[in-house]
Amino acid sequence: MAATVNDNDGARAGYGSLLRTRGALSFLLPGFLARQPFAMLTIGILLLVNDTTGSYGTAGTVSATAGVAMALFAPLSGKLADRFGQAAVLMPGVVVHAAAISLLTALALSHAPLWALLAAAVPAGASTPQIGPMVRARWAAKLDGSPLMPTAAAFESVTDEFTFVIGPVLATALCTGVHPAAGLIAEAALTLIGGLVFAFQRGTQPVPTGRAAAGSAEGTSALSVPGVRVLAITMLGIGTVFGGMQVSMTAFTKELGEPGLNGLMYGTFAAGNMIAGIVCGAVAWKSSAQRRLLTAYPLLVLATTPLWAAHALPLLGAAGLLVGLCIAPSLITGYTLVEKLVPASARTEAFTWLTGAVGLGQAAGATVGGRLIDAHGASTGFLVPLGGTALALVVLLGLRKALTPKGESVVAARGVGHREPVSVD
Numbered sequence: 001m002a003a004t005v006n007d008n009d010g011a012r013a014g015y016g017s018l019l020r021t022r023g024a025l026s027f028l029l030p031g032f033l034a035r036q037p038f039a040m041l042t043i044g045i046l047l048l049v050n051d052t053t054g055s056y057g058t059a060g061t062v063s064a065t066a067g068v069a070m071a072l073f074a075p076l077s078g079k080l081a082d083r084f085g086q087a088a089v090l091m092p093g094v095v096v097h098a099a100a101i102s103l104l105t106a107l108a109l110s111h112a113p114l115w116a117l118l119a120a121a122v123p124a125g126a127s128t129p130q131i132g133p134m135v136r137a138r139w140a141a142k143l144d145g146s147p148l149m150p151t152a153a154a155f156e157s158v159t160d161e162f163t164f165v166i167g168p169v170l171a172t173a174l175c176t177g178v179h180p181a182a183g184l185i186a187e188a189a190l191t192l193i194g195g196l197v198f199a200f201q202r203g204t205q206p207v208p209t210g211r212a213a214a215g216s217a218e219g220t221s222a223l224s225v226p227g228v229r230v231l232a233i234t235m236l237g238i239g240t241v242f243g244g245m246q247v248s249m250t251a252f253t254k255e256l257g258e259p260g261l262n263g264l265m266y267g268t269f270a271a272g273n274m275i276a277g278i279v280c281g282a283v284a285w286k287s288s289a290q291r292r293l294l295t296a297y298p299l300l301v302l303a304t305t306p307l308w309a310a311h312a313l314p315l316l317g318a319a320g321l322l323v324g325l326c327i328a329p330s331l332i333t334g335y336t337l338v339e340k341l342v343p344a345s346a347r348t349e350a351f352t353w354l355t356g357a358v359g360l361g362q363a364a365g366a367t368v369g370g371r372l373i374d375a376h377g378a379s380t381g382f383l384v385p386l387g388g389t390a391l392a393l394v395v396l397l398g399l400r401k402a403l404t405p406k407g408e409s410v411v412a413a414r415g416v417g418h419r420e421p422v423s424v425d
Contacts, residue, residue: 018151027138027204032159034194035131037187039167041124042067042362043246043266044183045104047172049117050250051180052108060247060370062117066104067243067363069125071356075223077130078352082345085208086134087199094195097127101188105181125359129195132160133351134205140339140347141206153336157328158277168246168270172263209345222350226402227341231334232357233395234297238327239361240388241304245269245320246362247369248307248381252316255378261313268317272324273331280332289333289340290403296329297396301389307382323385337403361388 019025042063050059081089104120139152171183222228246266253262287295303319303326310316334354342350365388369381 014151015155018148018155021142021148023142023204027135027198027201030194030197030201031131031135032163033190034129034198035135035159035163036167036170036194037191038128038132039163040171040183040187040190041070041128042243042366043168043250044171044175044187045121045124046247046250046366047175048105048108048180048184051175052111055374056247056251056370057374058114058370060366061114062121063247064243064363064367065118065121066125066128067359067366069122070128071358071360071363073126074128074130074133074352074356074359075221075349078133078349079221079346081130081134081137082206082348083209085202086137086205086348087202088208090129090134090195090199093127093129094192094199096123097129097195098188098192100124100127101184101191105184109181128359129191130348130352130355131195131198132156133348133355134198135159136335136351137206137348138204142204149336149339153339154277154280154332157280157332157335158274160277160331162274169263169267172260172266176260176262206348222342222346223353225341225350226399227337227404228350228353230396230399230402231337232353234293234330234334234392235354235357236361236364237297237389237392238300238330239358239363240365240368241300241323241327241361241385242358243362243365243367244369244381244384244388245307245323245365247366247373248378248384249316249320251373251378251381253313256313258313265313265317265320269320269324272321273327274324276325276328277332280329289336290400293330293333293337293403294396294400296326296333297389297393300326300330301386301393302326304382304385304389307385308379310382311379341403364388 019028045063045066046059048059049062050056053059077089077093100120100123104117104124107116107120136153136156139156140149143149143152170186174182174186223232249265249269250259250262253259253265300323303323307316307319307323310319335351338347338350338354365384369384372380372383
């Protein structure tokens with residue numbers, strides 16, 4: 001992946017120029033607040049249900065149910081936002097989410113049966129607001145065709161990872177230091193307040209497409225684009241890393257008698273992701289996004305290999321940091337490719353397919369990891385990130401041609417966002 005460090009020589013605009021984009025801060029600040037709950041939801045459920053049931057398997061199942069519901073309903077939310085506007089989807093959605101989280105919390109504290117917890121987890125996950133994809137769609141609407149668009153993709157990935165540094169640490173601190181339900185209560189409050197403030201920023205939302213005629217381009221699902229399907233599978237693999245790391249680190253720190261260090265350990269992993277994202281955004285890549293993804297993803301698979309063998313917290317922290325450093329390049333290039341592969345009328349939906357795939361993988365990772373931990377101990381849960389990313393890599397390599405945008409066969413990049421077709425079909 002050939003690259004040069006951005007030297008501000010005009011080859012491409014950097015973060016400063018991006019943040020000076022007219023109207024950007026009006027949606028970035030409330031968007032940052034509203035997206036924090038996304039990183040708090042599954043770990044908040046995991047910690048609360050584990051506290052009330054004593055089972056990682058049960059906690060992982062309930063957490064996974066919320067994650068699966070979120071993944072399945074996220075694309076529908078994105079499609080509705082494309083058609084009718086983000087505010088029309090967000091305003092009722094955040095109210096429903098806060099109510100669903102309140103119900104799930106009450107049921108868990110009253111030691112309700114598993115079926116009741118699962119029933120409450122479905123609306124809790126399904127109503128999770130898709131703030132990240134909506135922010136990305138706002139960037140795409142403002143910067144369509146601009147060399148700043150890939151910079152925005154890097155910035156959003158850094159913001160996501162900063163969220164995954166703060167969110168799990170905050171949720172864990174609240175659950176372990178205040179009350180087992182405090183993490184979910186804070187998640188619901190942040191969702192409601194941040195989501196409503198973000199929704200009121202109507203001036204920067206993409207123009208709704210309205211009701212699309214049957215068979216029209218606007219009525220076609222983003223998932224009909226082959227490249228989006230391939231990217232969704234790669235994100236599914238990345239999700240298994242998040243889910244597997246969450247449940248395994250929780251169990252590992254508790255097994256060693258240091259449950260309070262769980263947030264720190266997961267935060268170290270997420271911090272590596274954030275650091276790598278910052279670096280990726282400060283580099284002017286000479287290779288195409290497709291090639292970068294095909295290079296970064298195998299490195300991620302290799303990085304997950306030694307996790308299961310770490311038997312002390314310092315070793316696990318170092319291994320987790322390495323995994324985090326390898327995730328950001330794949331995430332950034334994946335979201336950057338959406339801007340190339342998908343028409344503007346379906347980008348919010350496309351972004352939610354990718355985000356939903358991460359959530360689905362996270363749910364699967366938490367479920368499988370929880371079962372392995374209950375049966376064989378904390379370290380075996382770390383096999384989940386390796387297995388999930390390895391399977392996704394097989395698909396990525398086999399279907400890599402789907403990531404080439406129509407009309408391009410070979411692309412040379414003069415820095416991030418400066419694509420120049422070498423040959424055109």
